[in-house]
Amino acid sequence: MKIIHIVRQFRPSVGGLEDYVENLAREQLAAGHRVLVITLDTDFQTDETLPARANYDGLEVQRVSWRFSRRYSLCRLDMATLNAVDIVHVHAIDFFVDYLAAMKRLGAFTAPLLVSTHGGFFHTAKNQRLKQLFFRTVTRATLSMADAVLSCSTNDQALFSSISKQAQLVNNGIRLRKFGALADVERGNDIVYLGRFSSNKRMPWLIQAYAALSNPRGKLKIIGRSKTGDTSTLVALIEQLGCADRVELVLDVGDDVIAHHLATARFTVSASEYEGFGLGVVELMSYGLVPLLCSAPPSFNDFVRDSQSGQLFDYQFQDFERAYERLIGQWNPSAANAAVLYAEQFSWVSVAQDIFSVYERVLASTSSRKGRAA
The missing domain is CATH 3.40.50.2000 (Glycogen Phosphorylase B;)
Incomplete structure (x- = not known):
């Protein structure tokens, strides 16, 4: 054909x-x-x-x-x-x-x-x-x-x-485990965003919400290409909030560096207000990263409900913190395996x-x- x-x-x-x-x-x-x-x-x-x-x-x-x-x-x-x-x-x-x-x-x-x-x-x-x-x-x-x-x-x-x-x-x-095999290292409580920085992704809100957490257990790592949005605004916001110890921008890196950050994380996050689907989230779920997602996109609700893994939040800092605490408290290997099994159907x-x-x-x-x- x-x-x-x-x-x-x-x-x-x-x-x-x-x-x-x-x-x-x-x-x-x-x-x-x-x-x-x-x-x-x-x-x-x-x-x-x-x-x-x-x-x-x-x-x-x-x-x-x-x-x-x-x-x-x-x-x-x-x-x-x-x-x-x-x-x-x-x-x-x-x-x-x-x-x-x-x-x-x-x-x-x-x-x-x-x-x-x-x-x-x-x-x-x-x-x-x-x-x-x-x-x-x-x-x-x-x-x-x-x-x-x-x-x-x-x-x-x-x-x-x-x-x-x-x-x-x-x-x-989705391309399962698209960044290759991960190193066999101990995972921590880091949480990863991977994708574009376009306005619908609500990156400034996500940084503010994470910076406002009373007890973050790991870093928020924001990974992407600098040309896909206004990264200078994100850099300035991190500096303004004084949260560089808990929010890290990882820009313009290769697959091997991305794989390193995924290997040490347990969670993936997105505050996007609109998605046709949400490819990046499911790609990271294929690595066993458990999702913390905004409830606005219907597909994000599907991901959490159908995988029986992860948490949803609304656009309120307190709700984000409650969802984050549940996410951390409920993590176990079964939650990670559920994320992998869900991703494999795609x-x-x-x-x-x-x-x-x-x-x-x-x-x-x-x-x-x-x-x-x-």
Whole structure:
């Protein structure tokens, strides 16, 4: 099968969406399919303009120029290239989806179109009324042209099924123990955040909440790339609060350093107010890190409830402290094992097969429609 994945950002940019597309593409390559990733020619984390083509260990990448906004990047795609493949799979709800749906209406784009939701465009509260209007009008019309809509979480399924009969739940996949094996060392009570520093992650609040704990048992280690948010604000806040002894920023480090910090920790944390899923949390759960999560994202509630491991908190420092104390007091090897077992159900081997089953169903339906038309 010939497959094209289209995503706004890809390697060398790093993040949950980039990981998702690469892991899915590699599973498909390993299964013998021909795969191409189409993305923009700018790394938004560094502002670097990237070459038009790249090859990452056999995975072909084609980059296109763009204009207008990083959130809604306008560009042109070669319809002949897209029409020559079996499946075009677009990731996230942005210009690419609207553009290809319009081309489908005009008859210029004829390949089957699949869309993965990845949380839509509701990650922040900014312009919510305008977003809701766009979602109920343009996005509804756009998704009516898709052959399948893959909701990446129960939250996305509830959201997108309200505007698309095609929406179906196919949970995110994760790369289990993606940073390699951990050293066999004694774990302490450190708690790790790993991911972007975008505004929806509420990093300043998390630092303040941890700094306000009356009896922290270990360090909060915040690990990520400095280009993914306003890290200078986080540095200044730690200095202002005088909490450098309990909050540590770990920036721009390799997998071996990340693995070292995971090996000495027992917990993972996120104060994010919105998540399409929460890949980073489940990835760390695969190492046995027990989660301490904000209750705002529905998927975070699922993680704690379904794994029977971890604690939830609201946006109040006292509630955070109560949840933290329960987390520390209830930790045992069984809690860590429960986190691992929960994460394993999201293995890319099984998720890629679920997605491929959707591909096959779409192709069969498309062939049937063409047969009736003939």
